[in-house]
Amino acid sequence: MLEDKILVLRFNRGDRSVLHRLYDKYKDDLVTLAAALLLDVSLAEDVVHDVFIAFLGSAGRFRLTGNLKGYLATCVANRARNVNKAARRHRCTALDEVTDAAGKESAPEQAAIFGEELGRLTEALRELPYEQREVLLLRSHSGMRFPAIARTQGVSINTVQGRYRYAVDKLRSVLDSEANP
Amino acid sequence: MNSIDQKIGRLRLKASDNLSRRVHTGIDERLTNEQTTTVLTIGRTKMTHSMLKLAAAAAVVFAGLLGVSTLNGPHSSAVAWAQIPDHIQTIDTFMFRLAIRVHGKDGATSPGPQGGEFTFYLSEQHGFRMDIGGGGTVVSWYVPPEQDTLTMVIPAQKTWSRTPLPPDQRGKMPDEYEDPAEFVRGFLARPYKELGRSVIDGIEVEGIEVTNPPLKEKDGKLENSVGRMWVEVKTELPVRIEIEGTADKATVQWRMEFRWGEAVDPKVFDPNIPSDYTPLVP
Incomplete structure (x- = not known):
């Protein structure tokens, strides 16, 4: 908490070298978030890379006042959303059928990105509509509050809470049915 | 927290x-x-002294206990526990004093090699100061945000030193400092019980208690430990945190006491070295 406050203070004063420390501190969390959103490690790393490089250009002309980890998670979510949309457009053009950035044809490989033990969870995440997956991950993985997620998605808090409930119910249903076929 | 969240x-x-x-x-x-x-950096303090490591660990425990209040609500008490971290985020200056006592099997109390007293002053605007007390001597460390230096003052010896911090150590807290979020996660599975209201130094407080607050292995292991946090009812900010447990058959007690915002004088961040003090030569 204190370190973040100091890093933000320095960043707001134009010291962009703090990005090295910010990256080292949050890289694993952010890569995990992006990978869970996109279900693709390679795309996820590109997203995190682009977020930090883009961040460089903002020093001195914006002020960060809230939670730093939440802010970075929001940046990752926004960029991942764009990547997902671009991937869908590309796949729609190429295949005329796809659900998200990680196509189902590669599901067995992608399911293992978080290890075999969490493979079922990864597969279940894939079953969620992207918006629900995003709400669930921002809430449960990044610890963001519903109002902040609502601002990120540009929807009402009620909508976000609904997406969260649907996501939890759906995941629970998928995981239970696999555990008790 | 539901199983999906977990x-x-x-x-x-x-x-x-x-x-x-x-x-x-x-x-x-x-x-x-x-x-x-x-030019605006705050350096990574070189914390090779065991006391400093212990003190840094204490900062983590403090943050971890705050995590308890964040995640275990809601409750019927007057204190809105879940809002305390947000409240703290709005305060740019605070201090806390930590005292560690080790009671041996014979009942004797001693600071010992693992005990001591530490005072931390932390401010976005003014930087960082840490006082380490022991053996009748206090050593003060200052790291202002405007400089790449670490200033050490030893009043009992009337000596001081100022060391530039290398670029690769700037912008870092001590290696021993850990992200409080990790401790928050550690507290997720731990329920707390409410202790009700009490009065500390004339301040009306409300408390909670957790068992076995999660400590990292390197911070030392306490067994059968209990942590209590007391929060001022009026401001909803921590006033005192106590942790007690056993280690190597001895009882270890930690007590942290806090001051927030305007209660901390900005002058404490200024080394203000008297003219008769002698600079230490590296």
């Missing part, structure tokens, strides 16, 4: 070396190209 929380990936190389190189290239001038 499962999501277990998702973990490590950033690849390749990504780290790309990001660090990208940052360096941009900074080099723009010949950025950087």
Whole structure:
């Protein structure tokens, strides 16, 4: 908490070298978030890379006042959303059928990105509509509050809470049915 | 927290070396190209002294206990526990004093090699100060945000030193400092019980108690430990945190006491070295 406050203070004063420390501190969390959103490690790393490089250009002309980890998670979510949309457009053009950035044809490989033990969870995440997956991950993985997620998605808090409930119910249903076929 | 949240929380990936190389190189290239001038840094203090490591660990425990209040509500008490971290985020200056006592099997109380007294002053605007007390001597460390230096003052010896911090140590808290979020996660599974109201130093407080507050292995292991946090009812900010447990058959007690915001005089961040003090030569 204190370190973040100091890093933000320095960043707001134009010291962009703090990005090295910010990256080292949050890289694993952010890569995990992006990978869970996109279900693709390679795309996820590109997203995190682009977020930090883009961040460089903002020093001195914006002020960060809230939670730093939440802010970075929001940046990752926004960029991942764009990547997902671009991937869908590309796949729609190429295949005329796809659900998200990680196509189902590669599901067995992608399911293992978080290890075999969490493979079922990864597969279940894939079953969620992207918006629900995003709400669930921002809430449960990044610890963001519903109002902040609502601002990120540009929807009402009620909508976000609904997406969260649907996501939890759906995941629970998928995981239970696999555990008790 | 539901089971799905817990499962999501277990998702973990490590950033690849390749990504780290790309990001660090990208940052360096941009900074080099723009010949950025950087003067506002706060240095990583060299905490080789065991007392300092212990003190840093205490800061973590403090943050961890705050995590308890964040995540275990709601409750019927007057204190809105879940809002305390947000409240703290709005305060840019605070201090806390930590006293550690070790009671041996014979009942004797001694600071000992693992005990001592520490006072931390932390401010976004003014930097960082840490006082380490022991054996009748106090050593004060100052790291102002405007300089790349670490200043040490030893009043009992009338000596002081000021050391520039190398670039690779700037912008870092001590290695021993850990992200409180990790402790918050550790507290997720721990329920707390409410202790009701009490009065500390004339301040009306309300408390909670947790068992076995999670400590990292390197911070030392306490067995059968209990942590209590007392929060001022009026301001909803921590007033005192106590942890008690056993280690190597001895009883270890930690007590942290806090001051927030305007209760901390900005002058404490100024080393204000008297003219008759002698500079220490490295």
